[in-house]
Each structure stands twice: as C-alpha cells, then as structure tokens.
Amino acid sequence: MIFSQMFDMLDVGIMILDSDLKVFKWNRWMATHSKILPEKIVGKSIFEFFPDLNAPWFLRNCKSVFTFGNFAFFSQKLHKYCFPFKAYNTLGSDFEYMQQSCTVGPLRDDNNRINYIYITVQDVTEVAAYEKKLINMNTRDGLTGIFNRRYLETKLEEEFDRHIRYNRPLSLIMLDIDHFKGINDNYGHQAGDFILKSLATLIDERIRVVDIVARYGGEEFCCLLPETTAESALALAEFLRMGVEAEIYHFKDKSIKITISQGVSDLNSNVDTAEMLLKLADDGLYEAKRAGRNKVSMISNKKKES
Amino acid sequence: MNQAASPNLSEDEKDILQEIMNIAFGNATADLAEVVDIYVMLSIPNIQVIGIGELPSYLKDTIKDDGESSIVEQKFWGNFKGSGLLVFPSGSGKDLLAFLDDKADYTYESNAAATLEKGGLLEIGNILIGACVGKVSELLGTFVTYSPPQVLQGKASDYNYLIEHFDPQQTAIVMKTIFTFKEKDINGFLLILTNHESIDWLQKALHEFMDSYE
Numbered sequence: 207m208i209f210s211q212m213f214d215m216l217d218v219g220i221m222i223l224d225s226d227l228k229v230f231k232w233n234r235w236m237a238t239h240s241k242i243l244p245e246k247i248v249g250k251s252i253f254e255f256f257p258d259l260n261a262p263w264f265l266r267n268c269k270s271v272f273t274f275g276n277f278a279f280f281s282q283k284l285h286k287y288c289f290p291f292k293a294y295n296t297l298g299s300d301f302e303y304m305q306q307s308c309t310v311g312p313l314r315d316d317n318n319r320i321n322y323i324y325i326t327v328q329d330v331t332e333v334a335a336y337e338k339k340l341i342n343m344n345t346r347d348g349l350t351g352i353f354n355r356r357y358l359e360t361k362l363e364e365e366f367d368r369h370i371r372y373n374r375p376l377s378l379i380m381l382d383i384d385h386f387k388g389i390n391d392n393y394g395h396q397a398g399d400f401i402l403k404s405l406a407t408l409i410d411e412r413i414r415v416v417d418i419v420a421r422y423g424g425e426e427f428c429c430l431l432p433e434t435t436a437e438s439a440l441a442l443a444e445f446l447r448m449g450v451e452a453e454i455y456h457f458k459d460k461s462i463k464i465t466i467s468q469g470v471s472d473l474n475s476n477v478d479t480a481e482m483l484l485k486l487a488d489d490g491l492y493e494a495k496r497a498g499r500n501k502v503s504m505i506s507n508k509k510k511e512s
Numbered sequence: 513m514n515q516a517a518s519p520n521l522s523e524d525e526k527d528i529l530q531e532i533m534n535i536a537f538g539n540a541t542a543d544l545a546e547v548v549d550i551y552v553m554l555s556i557p558n559i560q561v562i563g564i565g566e567l568p569s570y571l572k573d574t575i576k577d578d579g580e581s582s583i584v585e586q587k588f589w590g591n592f593k594g595s596g597l598l599v600f601p602s603g604s605g606k607d608l609l610a611f612l613d614d615k616a617d618y619t620y621e622s623n624a625a626a627t628l629e630k631g632g633l634l635e636i637g638n639i640l641i642g643a644c645v646g647k648v649s650e651l652l653g654t655f656v657t658y659s660p661p662q663v664l665q666g667k668a669s670d671y672n673y674l675i676e677h678f679d680p681q682q683t684a685i686v687m688k689t690i691f692t693f694k695e696k697d698i699n700g701f702l703l704i705l706t707n708h709e710s711i712d713w714l715q716k717a718l719h720e721f722m723d724s725y726e
Contacts, residue, residue: 263635266548273547274540275650276642277658284631314655 219289219327222313225272227252230322239291239304256289264288271310271323278310282330293331305334347421349399350406358420358428359480365432366480369473376473377439379429380487381409381446384465384499386425397457398425401464404455412446428487436472436504443468443502451500465500467491472504520683521715526559528718533557533687536647544643551694552640554702560686567684567705574688574703575599581700583664584637590656591713592649594684594706596641600633601700608632608698630663637661640691644702652717682708 213220214234222231228251232244240247242255253260267278280288287306294304307330313322345357353361362378369376383389383405390398402425409419413429422428431439447466455462469490471483486505494503521529537554544550562570575581584598600608608629638661649656685706692699706714 267635267639269547270639270642273543274639274643274646275655276638276646277660279634279638279660281634281660284627284634309660311657312655318655 220324221252221327222322222324223252223268224322227268236289236327240289258290259288267310268323271312272320275312275314275320277312280306280308280310282307282334288325289327301331301335304329305331347406350403350421352406352410352427353418353420355420355422355428358418358422358430361418362430362480362484365430366473366483369432374433375435376483377431377434377436378471378483378487379431379439379443379446379468380422380471380484380491381427381429381443381466381468382491382495383425384467384495386464389462389464393457393460393462397460397462400457401455401462404453405450405464405466408449408453409446412449413442426491428484434472436470436474439470439472440502440504443470447500447502467494467499468502469494470502470504520561521559521685521711525715525718526561528722529685529687529714530557530559532651532718532721533559533648533689536651537644537689540643540647543647544639548639550636550639553692553694554644555690555692557687557689560688561683562686564682564684564707567686570686571597571703574701582633584633584641584661585664586638586641586661587659588641588645588656589659590649591654591710591717592645592652592656592706593710594704596645597703597705598637598640599700599703600698608636633663634661637663640702644689645704648704651721652714653720654717683711684708685711685714 213231216233217235219235219239220231220233221229221236224230228249229247232242232247237243240255247255267280270276271278282305285306285308287303288308289304289306291304291306293301307328309326309328310323311326312320313324315321345353347354365376368374383401386398386401389401402421406419406421406427409427409429413419413431416432417434418430420428420430429442431442434442447468450464450466453463455464469487469492471477471486471490473483477483477486489505490503493505494501497503534556537557541552541554544552575583582600584600586596588594588596638658641661642658645656645658687704687706688701690699690701
C-alpha cells in the first residue's frame with residue numbers, strides 16, 4: 207500500500223499512541239534514531255522507554271488532544287527535545303542531543319471518537335545551531351568573546367527597570383586601559399589585541415556569574431553589577447585595579463604591563479534613567495584619568511537645579 | 513455595510529451560532545476542569561459580523577492595548593477556518609505559570625523568565641483556543657487542523673498580520689467571550705475570527721445543526 211509506505215519513507219519520526227499512551231505504531235525513522243525496533247516497543251507504554259515523558263506537561267497535552275481534538279506543540283525553543291536521540295546533523299555545533307520540534311494530534315475512528323493520537327518528531331538541530339550562532343554573533347564581541355555593547359545596553363535597560371521596581375542596589379563600572387595607544391604604537395596592533403583579550407579574560411574571571419562584562423568601545427569595558435551596592439562595586443573595582451597592575455602580559459618576547467582607570471556609578475534616588483547611570487560611570491572614568499590614571503573614582507551626583 | 517459583500521449571517525443564523533457557542537463553551541469549561549485541571553469561566557459569547565477593513569481598528573479598540581497585554585494567536589483551518597486570539601492583561605504571564613505545576617520542566621538558557629512566561633502563555637493559549645474551537649467544530653460536525661500558536665506584541669503591524677489573508681472587501685465573524693480563571697484574578701478575552709471562505713459552509717452547518725433538533 208502506498209499510504210503505509212509513506213509512514214516509513216518520510217524523513218520524520220511518527221508514532222501512534224493509544225489512550226493508555228501505549229505505542230500502537232512506530233515508524234522506521236523512530237526505530238533508526240531510538241535504536242528500538244517496532245516489535246520491541248509496540249504494545250508497551252511509551253514511558254517504559256522514555257520515562258522523562260511521564261511528566262505533567264506531556265500528560266496534560268496528550269489529554270487535551272484526546273479530549274478536544276486540538277494539537278499540541280512541543281517547540282525546540284522550550285523543550286529542546288522530547289526524545290533523547292544522539293545528534294548527528296550538527297554542522298560543528300555542540301548539541302549533544304538532536305533538537306526536535308514535536309507535534310501531537312488526534313486520530314478519529316468511524317464514529318469520530320479519538321482513540322489514538324499521533325506524535326511527529328522533526329529534527330531541527332541544524333536550524334537551532336544556526337540560531338545559536340546568530341545569537342552569539344549578535345551579542346558577543348568578535349575579538350574578546352565577552353558581550354558586546356548592544357547586549358550590555360539591552361541588559362542595562364532591563365536591569366535598571368527591575369532594580370527600580372524592586373528598589374534594589376545596582377552598580378556599574380566603566381573602565382579603560384591607560385595609554386592603550388602607546389601599546390599599539392610600541393608593540394604593534396597584534397599586541398594591543400592580545401592585551402584586550404587578556405584583560406577581558408581577567409575581568410571575566412574575577413566577576414560573578416550574574417555580572418555582565420562587555421566591551422564598550424575600543425579599549426573601554428563596562429561591568430554591569432546587579433544587586434551590588436556602590437561600596438561593593440568600589441571594592442571590586444579596586445580588586446580589578448590591583449589585579450591588572452600586578453599582571454605581566456607576555457606577548458612574543460615582550461613583557462607588557464598595563465594599568466586601568468575606572469569610574470563607578472550606582473542606582474540612587476538621583477538617577478532616573480539607565481543612560482544617566484552610564485553617564486555617571488563615564489564621568490567617574492574621566493575623573494580617574496584626570497587624577498593621574500590607575501585609579502578608581504566615583505562622582506556623587508546631585509540633581510541639577512533648573 | 514457594503515452590499516457587494518456576499519452572504520452575511522441572518523439574525524436566525526446568528527442566534528443558532530450563539531446557541532452553539534453557549535453549548536460549546538459550557539462543554540469546554542467542564543472538560544478543561546476535569547481533564548487538564550484548568551478552572552476557567554467563560555462568559556456568554558457575543559457575535560459580531562465586521563467588515564475585514566474595520567477589523568484592525570476593532571481589535572485595537574477591543575484589546576485596548578497598553579502595549580503590555582499578551583496576545584496568543586493561533587490559526588486553524590478546515591471547513592471552519594480562521595484564527596483564535598486570546599488576550600491576557602499585562603503581567604499575567606507569571607500568574608498563568610501557576611496553572612502549570614511543572615514549570616521546572618521547561619529547559620531554558622538565557623532570558624529564562626521571559627522564555628518561561630512565553631512558554632506558559634503559549635501552552636495555556638493553545639489549550640484554551642483548542643478547547644473552544646474544538647468544541648464549536650464538533651457541534652458543527654467538522655474537524656480542524658491547527659498551526660502552532662504564537663505570541664503577538666499588540667503592535668499595529670501585528671494586527672495587520674492577522675488580517676493579511678483576508679480580503680478587505682469581505683466580512684469576518686467575530687465571536688468574543690470573556691474568560692476568568694477561578695480563584696485567580698486573571699481575566700481576558702477570547703476572539704474567534706472566521707473569514708469569508710467559511711461563511712457559506714458555516715451557514716449550511718448551522719442549518720444542519722438546527723435540523724438535527726427538528
């Protein structure tokens with residue numbers, strides 16, 4: 207029969223389950239990827255082979271399909287996969303498991319009763335890998351691998367709103383490599399790039415997971431510190447300053463030492479916008495530069511009288 | 513109303529549709545509670561026939577969007593064809609998650625909270641729209657196929673997207689019901705929009721439904 211051939215020929219996983227969620231049909235795609243032959247699984251509960259499916263989200267949706275004849279969709283975005291199969295279609299991405307988009311729908315008998323449901327499983331690993339790559343390109347700085355300015359600005363807005371709403375402390379550090387131009391001039395741009403990468407790594411290793419460090423401009427970096435008071439932010443800045451000062455960077459046969467200047471700002475009653483928080487940190491940075499570099503500075507802002 | 517717009521529903525037909533929706537939504541409410549533990553009350557539906565051209569402004573007025581409501585949209589097709597639109601008030605995403613007792617089962621990476629909320633909206637939306645459209649279809653003696661639901665932002669461009677596949681010269685039937693989750697201060701409304709292509713079939717189905725009682 208041509209119709210039943212389709213069941214096994216399609217490059218899509220298809221199974222049919224009965225109302226007890228026992229497997230009634232299992233197509234060749236499912237058998238290939240699960241390494242479970244139809245004769246082994248047909249007649250058995252799906253949960254015997256895929257115990258992770260025995261969870262409220264799966265049961266609720268199956269029940270709904272049996273009752274309302276609607277469809278249920280388990281998207282890759284939310285679930286990653288429903289059936290843990292080895293990924294083979296990864297294009298050099300790092301997915302261990304095949305990313306899947308699954309759909310559940312009703313099958314009716316002659317009296318329009320829904321006695322069976324089908325589940326289709328589509329391999330979307332390739333699409334998910336592209337998406338991941340795009341997100342990375344969009345949020346990361348190409349040279350240093352830390353976040354880029356665009357991402358920082360988005361997060362800053364989000365965190366600003368959240369911290370205002372819950373009246374929580376939030377701080378920001380703006381930092382800049384002192385006399386960076388000199389490094390490029392004396393040691394070459396490759397050395398400059400090496401310093402940028404090394405500094406990014408150094409900062410990234412010294413901040414918490416919830417903190418965000420981004421490359422803000424050429425040699426300018428910015429750390430967004432949620433749930434952090436000005437006092438702690440100043441302490442972190444000082445810790446970074448000492449860490450950088452003590453480090454000797456070896457590039458080819460050269461030993462290079464650098465220092466950084468930093469400006470700190472925090473969310474207080476005089477700060478009404480995210481831009482203002484950024485501006486205050488920037489002002490602090492200029493103050494640190496003016497005061498002789500290799501310094502941390504914080505400008506206490508007063509509301510402008512108008 | 514443009515007389516070129518072909519057959520509209522007569523008052524009788526609207527009454528039948530109204531009755532079908534009453535029954536359908538009653539069944540849906542009962543089954544939702546019994547089967548998936550979602551306790552929701554649906555108001556008596558209101559049926560309107562609206563020119564497609566007026567639909568975006570109707571939606572804008574009805575949804576009264578402050579830019580923060582969450583709208584789940586799902587297309588369905590078959591003899592009965594159109595879109596289900598579920599509008600939740602702003603900030604209800606988190607409360608909705610309380611209905612889903614397994615939020616930890618959603619896998620997520622960055623932006624966890626937003627993804628989770630969106631996932632909750634999509635799942636609840638999919639089930640509510642599926643239950644209501646499914647029960648109406650059943651009474652009309654047909655079955656429909658659903659596309660995956662999506663979350664809309666309530667922007668004008670999104671409303672236009674909704675009516676893209678409608679001919680502006682034609683009319684749509686809009687069925688509106690207000691839903692309230694029991695013991696939760698969440699209410700919103702459900703719109704079922706059906707386009708012109710369905711109307712001929714719908715009229716026939718409505719009469720067949722009546723005939724079965726005579």
